[in-house]
Amino acid sequence: MSSRAESSTPSRKRSKWDEDDPEDETVHTGQRQLNSTAGKRRVKARSPTSRSTDASPMPIDSPSGQHHASARPSYSLYVPPRTHHPTIQPARSVYCYERLNQIEEGSYGVVFRARDKETGDIVALKKLKLDEEKHGFPITALREVNALMSCRHENVVRIREVVVGDTLTQVFVVMDFIEHDLKSLLTVMPSPFLQSEIKTLMLQLLSAVAHCHSNWILHRDLKTSNLLMNNRGTIKVADFGLARRYGDPIGVGGMTQLVVTLWYRAPEILLGATTYSTAVDMWSVGCIFAELLLKEPLFQAKGEIELLSMIFKLLGPPSTSLWPDYSTLPLSKTITLPSPQPPQFRQRFHYMTTAGIDLLMSMLTYDPEQRISAEEALQHPYFNESPFPKHPDLFGSFPSAAAGEKRRKPFDSPSAPMRAADYKLLTEGELS
Numbered sequence: 153m154s155s156r157a158e159s160s161t162p163s164r165k166r167s168k169w170d171e172d173d174p175e176d177e178t179v180h181t182g183q184r185q186l187n188s189t190a191g192k193r194r195v196k197a198r199s200p201t202s203r204s205t206d207a208s209p210m211p212i213d214s215p216s217g218q219h220h221a222s223a224r225p226s227y228s229l230y231v232p233p234r235t236h237h238p239t240i241q242p243a244r245s246v247y248c249y250e251r252l253n254q255i256e257e258g259s260y261g262v263v264f265r266a267r268d269k270e271t272g273d274i275v276a277l278k279k280l281k282l283d284e285e286k287h288g289f290p291i292t293a294l295r296e297v298n299a300l301m302s303c304r305h306e307n308v309v310r311i312r313e314v315v316v317g318d319t320l321t322q323v324f325v326v327m328d329f330i331e332h333d334l335k336s337l338l339t340v341m342p343s344p345f346l347q348s349e350i351k352t353l354m355l356q357l358l359s360a361v362a363h364c365h366s367n368w369i370l371h372r373d374l375k376t377s378n379l380l381m382n383n384r385g386t387i388k389v390a391d392f393g394l395a396r397r398y399g400d401p402i403g404v405g406g407m408t409q410l411v412v413t414l415w416y417r418a419p420e421i422l423l424g425a426t427t428y429s430t431a432v433d434m435w436s437v438g439c440i441f442a443e444l445l446l447k448e449p450l451f452q453a454k455g456e457i458e459l460l461s462m463i464f465k466l467l468g469p470p471s472t473s474l475w476p477d478y479s480t481l482p483l484s485k486t487i488t489l490p491s492p493q494p495p496q497f498r499q500r501f502h503y504m505t506t507a508g509i510d511l512l513m514s515m516l517t518y519d520p521e522q523r524i525s526a527e528e529a530l531q532h533p534y535f536n537e538s539p540f541p542k543h544p545d546l547f548g549s550f551p552s553a554a555a556g557e558k559r560r561k562p563f564d565s566p567s568a569p570m571r572a573a574d575y576k577l578l579t580e581g582e583l584s
């Protein structure tokens with residue numbers, strides 16, 4: 153390959169970026185200046201004879217009368233001047249950042265910790281996996297960026313910008329760096345979170361989820377490894393790689409069942425529902441709530457059948473009264489239900505108050521229509537009884553593994569679902 157970018161910077165590697173490159177500095181500092189004028193007019197250096205093609209119109213009557221062309225504005229009379237449109241900026245280069253360390257290689261991308269060369273800010277860069285794309289920029293990557301941008305909230309990780317490398321497959325999402333993810337944190341914490349801390353974390357999570365849902369975004373992959381937590385007791389929902397808008401007309405074939413990492417997947421998805429909604433996220437929130445209480449994932453199943461079996465054991469098998477639409481789900485016919493038995497919540501969470509159990513059961517409810525919404529859950533009496541939610545400032549801090557310290561491998565949870573081609577639907581199976 154002899155692309156221009158490569159020939160001008162022969163030493164660059166294709167999958168990472170350099171530390172110091174004076175040439176880059178000048179180029180990117182220049183671009184930065186353009187960026188920093190966002191919202192103002194773009195000012196270009198012009199030769200004395202160059203004509204304005206953007207920004208303010210040329211004066212209709214030139215005082216000197218020198219330029220014939222200046223007698224007319226350079227833009228259509230029917231289109232407002234450029235300043236009325238949002239300024240469109242080119243993406244900055246990844247070389248504006250100094251790479252520090254790799255945090256994690258996940259299912260859809262690699263995440264690095266990096267420093268903004270200009271401001272010194274420490275950030276996280278997620279490299280989107282585009283290598284195998286043959287049909288342009290993948291919809292999943294677009295959805296991720298779009299969802300992060302439309303769900304800005306105190307408890308959603310802040311997207312700063314999208315930057316590009318030298319090749320078309322190098323696209324990075326730049327986010328605030330957050331010290332921990334909850335999954336890793338739970339494995340290294342010497343003791344579980346206190347009830348007062350769990351209440352604070354759940355209120356933050358619910359308020360982020362309520363915000364996403366009110367902006368018509370389903371997250372579809374809520375789990376502890378996608379919840380980041382800083383050393384000031386604040387949770388940030390991350391990884392919108394499977395997020396999508398809901399409420400739009402659904403295409404032929406419905407919505408994919410290829411969502412939500414197995415342990416956090418709602419029963420309606422397991423049973424093949426092709427239309428589902430915000431309730432799938434609330435099931436995952438219920439699993440996260442249980443995980444915070446137990447300090448280990450609630451349903452550590454190896455496959456869909458085992459997962460359904462575990463759900464049936466904890467909730468009691470579904471009945472027509474609990475879930476009127478159960479029998480209409482595509483895969484319900486293939487399942488042999490165990491004999492009726494009562495729910496086991498009280499035995500599993502024996503130290504919880506009645507209100508706490510009630511909230512957990514309202515999230516882990518079979519019927520998506522009856523499952524509690526994030527907005528309703530925020531008002532639940534569990535949060536108003538003693539012990540009260542702890543102020544985030546009073547949370548302890550922990551050494552950050554993501555900032556480069558050695559850490560133990562967290563429990564081996566299954567990864568996010570692979571793409572459709574690799575996925576076999578649950579088609580048969582018997583449950584004891």
Ligand SMILES: Nc1ncnc2c1ncn2[C@@H]1O[C@H](COP(=O)(O)OP(=O)(O)O)[C@@H](O)[C@H]1O
Nearest residue numbers: 256258259260261263276327329330333377391
């Ligand atoms: N903004 C961030 N700050 C710090 N660590 C992060 C950040 N974003 C992601 N990570 C880490 O990288 C991991 C993978 O990122 P994620 O966005 O979940 O990617 P994937 O889609 O590959 O799962 C997370 O579990 C977390 O440990």
Ligand SMILES: [Mg+2]
Nearest residue numbers: 258377378391
């Ligand atoms: Mg993830």
